[in-house]
Amino acid sequence: MAGTITITLPNKLEYVPVAVASVWKIADILGFTVAEAEQLMLAVREAATNVTEHAYNRGEDATFDVTLEKIPGGIRVEVKDMGVPFDPDRIPEYVAPTDANTLTTAGMGVFLMRAMVDECTFVNLGPEGKKTQLVKYRKSASVPQPEPDFHDAPPQPAIRETVEFDVRRMRDDEAIEVSRCAYKSHGYTFFDDHIYYPHRLVELNRTGELISVVAVTRDGDFMGHSALHFQYADARIAELTFAFVNVEYRGRGALTRMLEFLLTVESPRPLEGIYAYSVANHALTQKTNMRHGINTCGIFLATSPASWKFKGIPGNSNQRISVVLDFKYTVTPETRTLYPPARHAEMIGKLFANVGASPRFAVALAGTPAPTGESEIHTDSSPSENCAEIFVARYGADTVGQVRRLLRRFCLQQMAAINLFLNLEDPATQHLTAEFEKMGFFFAGILPRDRFGDTLCLQYLNNVDFDYSAVTAYSEVAKDLLSYIRQHDPNESL
Numbered sequence: 001m002a003g004t005i006t007i008t009l010p011n012k013l014e015y016v017p018v019a020v021a022s023v024w025k026i027a028d029i030l031g032f033t034v035a036e037a038e039q040l041m042l043a044v045r046e047a048a049t050n051v052t053e054h055a056y057n058r059g060e061d062a063t064f065d066v067t068l069e070k071i072p073g074g075i076r077v078e079v080k081d082m083g084v085p086f087d088p089d090r091i092p093e094y095v096a097p098t099d100a101n102t103l104t105t106a107g108m109g110v111f112l113m114r115a116m117v118d119e120c121t122f123v124n125l126g127p128e129g130k131k132t133q134l135v136k137y138r139k140s141a142s143v144p145q146p147e148p149d150f151h152d153a154p155p156q157p158a159i160r161e162t163v164e165f166d167v168r169r170m171r172d173d174e175a176i177e178v179s180r181c182a183y184k185s186h187g188y189t190f191f192d193d194h195i196y197y198p199h200r201l202v203e204l205n206r207t208g209e210l211i212s213v214v215a216v217t218r219d220g221d222f223m224g225h226s227a228l229h230f231q232y233a234d235a236r237i238a239e240l241t242f243a244f245v246n247v248e249y250r251g252r253g254a255l256t257r258m259l260e261f262l263l264t265v266e267s268p269r270p271l272e273g274i275y276a277y278s279v280a281n282h283a284l285t286q287k288t289n290m291r292h293g294i295n296t297c298g299i300f301l302a303t304s305p306a307s308w309k310f311k312g313i314p315g316n317s318n319q320r321i322s323v324v325l326d327f328k329y330t331v332t333p334e335t336r337t338l339y340p341p342a343r344h345a346e347m348i349g350k351l352f353a354n355v356g357a358s359p360r361f362a363v364a365l366a367g368t369p370a371p372t373g374e375s376e377i378h379t380d381s382s383p384s385e386n387c388a389e390i391f392v393a394r395y396g397a398d399t400v401g402q403v404r405r406l407l408r409r410f411c412l413q414q415m416a417a418i419n420l421f422l423n424l425e426d427p428a429t430q431h432l433t434a435e436f437e438k439m440g441f442f443f444a445g446i447l448p449r450d451r452f453g454d455t456l457c458l459q460y461l462n463n464v465d466f467d468y469s470a471v472t473a474y475s476e477v478a479k480d481l482l483s484y485i486r487q488h489d490p491n492e493s494l
Contacts (some may be wrong), residue, residue, distance in 0.1 A: 004069040004383065009048075011055065011062045011081070016048045019066045023077060026068050030075060032138050040077070040136045043116040047132040055083025069383070072196050074118070074137035074186040081204035082129035098335035163217055163249065165324055167257045168250040169265075170212035170225065173200040178212065179221040181244045191304060191385050196244055202230075208268035213240070213261050217247070222394075223249040226258040231271055236449050237327075238267070238296070243285075259292055263328075271330050272449045277323040279304075286474035287324045296478040297351045298325035298445020298457050299485055301471070302417045302464045303387045320416060320464060320469050323335040324478055325445055325457070333357040338424040338454055339364055341433040346483055348456070350448045354477045359454065371395035371428050375402050386416040393452045395428040400435045406438055411462045418460040419444065426455040433458070442488045445481060461491055468492075 007022055009015040013129045021043045027037035031045035044066070064081040066361055098340055114120045119135035160339065168176065175198035182195040194200045204210035209230050224245035228238040245254050263274070276294055278285035289295070302320035338359045340348045375396035381388035388410040390403060403420065410418045420441050422429045436458055444457040473482045486492055 001035040006065055006067040008063050008065050011052050011060070011064055013049065013052045016045060016052060019048045019079075020045050022066065023068065026070075027075065027136075028069060032075075032136070033057070036138060038137065039116040040075070040134070040484065043113040043120070043134050043136075044077055044079065046113050046144045047077075047134065049082045050132070051083065053078060053080045068313065070193075071135070072190075072193040072386070074135060076134070077134045078130035078131050079134075080125075080129060084132065086123065094114055094399055114185075117431045144362065163252050164224075165215050165223055165252070165254065165257075167213055167215050167254075167261045169216045170201070170205065172202045174216075175199070176224065178214070178225040178242075178244075179226055181222065181225055181243070184246055185244045189305075192241070193384075196228055210242075211262065211265055212242070213258050214259055215249075217249075218279055221249075223252070223254045224258065226255065226262060227421055228262055228265070228267070228271075228274065232451055234451060236270060236271075236274040236451075238271055238445075239273055240289075242276050255288060256291075259288065262328065263292065263330075269469075273327055273329045273331075275325060275327045275447065278472065279327060280322040280324050280471045283472050283474040285326055286326070286472075286478065288473055292328070293356075294326040295354045295356075296324055296326040296445075296473075296475055296481060297327045297355050298447060299323070299471075299473070299478065299481055300417065300419060300457070300459055301485070301489075302461055302466055303419075304385050305349070319467055319470055324473065325447065327355045327448055329356055329448070335360055335449070336425060336454060337362050338429040339427045340424060342454065343429050344433075344456075347443070347481070350477070351458075351481070352448070355448060357448060362427075364430045368427055371399060372397050375391065375399040377406070379406060381410065381413070381415060383413075386414060388413075388415040388418045389421065390418065391421045392423065394446075395426060395432065399428075400432065403436060404439060407460060414462070416462050416464050418462065420458040420460070421447070421450060421452075422458065424456050429456060440490055441488060442483055459491075464491075466491065 007019060007025070009018055020041050024037055027040055032040070048064070049067065054073050056062050056065070062071045062082065064079065067078040067080065069076045084479070115136065117134045117136045119133070123133060124130050133246050145412045150354055178201055179196050179198050182190055188196065194204065201210065201212060205212050211228040212225060213227065214225050217223060226243040227241060229241050238260070243255060243258070274294065276285070276289055278289060280299070299322065301322045303323055304321040306320050308317055333356065338361055340361055350359065373396045375392065375398055376394035378391040378393060380390065390406050392399060392403070407418060420436060422433065424446070433456065439460070441458040441460045444459040447455045447457055468482065468486050471482060
């Protein structure tokens with residue numbers, strides 16, 4: 001299950017079992033035990049029944065929505081309606097009867113819901129109606145539950161003596177240690193929840209979508225993990241990601257050696273380059289990448305929530321977290337003909353030179369036919385990150401309108417940052433970039449050899465209060481690029 005699933009049902013009691021059955025199926029897919037799934041079903045049945053019996057006038061035809069969202073370690077279910085307003089503060093507290101004369105059911109439904117799930121909240125949405133939100137976490141299965149000392153004990157002291165360790169491909173039985181290491185570093189805030197499912201890590205390595213390496217001491221203690229991730233089946237480049245080192249072993253060179261291992265590892269798929277997103281609220285990762293020739297080619301602003309945790313690392317920002325995009329070719333780059341928009345050609349040339357490429361820049365000839373037919377546009381979004389991506393694979397007559405509609409949709413979904421990727425090998429990019437900038441997109445950088453070619457990256461901030469001085473750019477190129485982005489950010493002139 002990826003993202004969210006929403007089911008719209010008539011406000012009739014006979015449709016409540018449809019909502020309950022859907023919850024049962026998704027809970028089973030996500031690995032809940034039968035007992036856990038039955039508890040969640042009971043809570044959802046009660047919430048949906050409340051809507052059908054109390055939210056609308058008798059005989060009124062209306063609908064209600066049941067939304068299921070996978071979250072790290074569990075599931076969130078929302079039951080939303082547009083019925084009569086409801087004051088959760090006036091829910092009577094259920095009191096268990098002491099004898100037959102005090103028998104009452106007042107407040108029992110809410111009491112049961114709260115008893116069956118980990119979180120039960122009631123939210124008034126004003127003109128948008130109201131919703132009941134239920135969160136249930138799996139107590140068993142494969143998501144590693146935090147051990148008591150994760151929360152209660154102080155962090156392990158750093159190990160100062162010399163530590164001999166090996167770096168190698170991950171074994172299947174070490175996947176659980178990878179998940180625990182991610183938890184120790186970020187809690188449950190890491191942007192990709194694959195990392196919290198050991199069986200997924202094993203399967204991703206089996207299929208070649210992920211190349212995991214680990215650092216392990218000669219005594220068998222787990223130190224850390226790093227990986228190359230092929231995000232798409234047709235990807236020609238891999239992301240350097242899932243890099244974690246347990247706090248007590250930081251500063252022992254494990255991250256550097258894992259990176260060196262990955263730069264020379266035999267890839268199960270064709271690999272033309274490696275890219276990495278370095279958080280820009282500290283310079284540690286940027287420094288490591290630069291030492292290994294993984295150099296800056298872009299900066300994306302406000303891509304992750306400020307609540308993202310970096311345990312044991314100072315410098316966390318109070319605003320949404322930005323990332324520096326770094327890249328390294330793993331093969332000698334071909335000289336390709338690109339069509340950059342004239343106003344950004346100089347900066348685009350500097351960024352390609354910074355990663356070791358010398359493309360040939362051309363000007364689209366006057367009278368070149370405009371794109372025809374339908375566009376091919378792909379999208380991706382992360383509700384937990386409030387970030388979305390739009391990839392224009394092929395231009396068509398409707399491209400500008402399609403991008404405008406997608407931008408509006410993502411803004412209405414309250415995505416804080418929307419990134420747009422355009423193929424620099426297509427002459428249409430040279431002219432249409434200005435149309436996207438009129439919508440509020442602005443320059444972010446480049447990404448060589450992306451899914452559809454050498455790519456121009458643009459970005460859009462959706463009502464984000466942003467402070468450029470809180471962004472840490474380490475290299476001189478990164479500093480120049482950040483200044484350039486700020487000059488072209490339309491929000492800076494408001």
